[in-house]
Amino acid sequence: MTTSKSLPKTAYVVLGLLSFGEQSGYDLKQLADNSVGLFYGSPVRSQIYSELRRLSELGYASEREVEQDDRPDKRLYSITNRGLAALREWLSNTNTSNDVIKSHLLLKIFFGKHMDRAELVAEVEGYRSSAYEFIELLQQTRANCSGEPGTLFTYLTTGLGISHAHANIEWADEAIALLKTADSDYSWNSTESLPGTSK
Amino acid sequence: MTTSKSLPKTAYVVLGLLSFGEQSGYDLKQLADNSVGLFYGSPVRSQIYSELRRLSELGYASEREVEQDDRPDKRLYSITNRGLAALREWLSNTNTSNDVIKSHLLLKIFFGKHMDRAELVAEVEGYRSSAYEFIELLQQTRANCSGEPGTLFTYLTTGLGISHAHANIEWADEAIALLKTADSDYSWNSTESLPGTSK
């Protein structure tokens, strides 16, 4: 096995983004915000820079300095063959298993006993409207990448985001209705069609 | 403002779980795994213990030792009035805004160019089947809490999970089909009904 101690996930995220072409740390941050940031999270700037240094030391990326007159000088990084190999190895050898959801809204709802009902409803309404906004954003993303190479993968990643957002909206509608009418000890009727149960 | 420098989220998670009754660190870990673990993530054991110590020092929890003959002694924690106040304050004053999704599967797909197509398909198939399993788990959770107080909140939190899982399954079906037939530069027809676009 050529597995050399495996780096943190962020390193592979940066490496993966680097596989799209030679870029500066600054460029990578932009790219990350508009791509992996939408379904995984975008590393902060300072971490991108430090990961780039590490990748460079490991021989996974090569760097070259570019002097500019009208703008600050910059350092461009390219993925090397060894870097590509490491990326591929990581993609194959890490198990996907459990996608971790960190839902702050659900935390609030789960501890809903301690919150004002109207406040909770407002929270869910906010959640619903940000779901609408997110759909717009993802469709924008799709439109922007249309015609570019590797579109299939962007199409699929945005697709899951859009599906989730639709699910969020439907759930929010029913949650709001319930939060307005039901009391905490509400027991649902398991025979009726209910949110998430149908289909 | 009584806001005293706000603790990490995990502290409030533990505090919230403590609001369900007097418990030991061990008990809390079990509880966390079967509740917040399903939609937020369960803190590791050692962190629960250290958070409990902190909560105790802050006066947010009170502790008492219970000696046992047939089992190891244990320390039981209860939430105090100050703890309850801190929890309520946190619930009201933290903005929910953006639920962060950390999808490893989507990372793989986004960097799908570097992966074997068959491997990718297998990955999505695994994702789909774990979605089915997750639905079972959540319905089990619902059944277990039926009749207990505060059921509404469990119903709502599991509801979103179930909705997401259904969305995952539908998306996975279409993703698998596409991954088997389309090439990387696939451009979809924006007029047809497509995954995530419909409705």
Place this chain on the structure above:
DNA sequence: GTTCCCATGTAACCCGTTACATGATTTT
């Protein structure tokens, strides 16, 4: 007789976030 359950903790490590620091050029 090995494995699981109960029960609690310490120590090390490092990933990731926040804050600090700089500065020219272009846009509003």
Place this chain on the structure above:
DNA sequence: AAAATCATGTAACGGGTTACATGGGAAC
């Protein structure tokens, strides 16, 4: 004149994970 864009870094802190450590009783 102020704000945003381009461009890169350092330093400090702490949250969260992993590994180490212990040990009796029950179940299979």
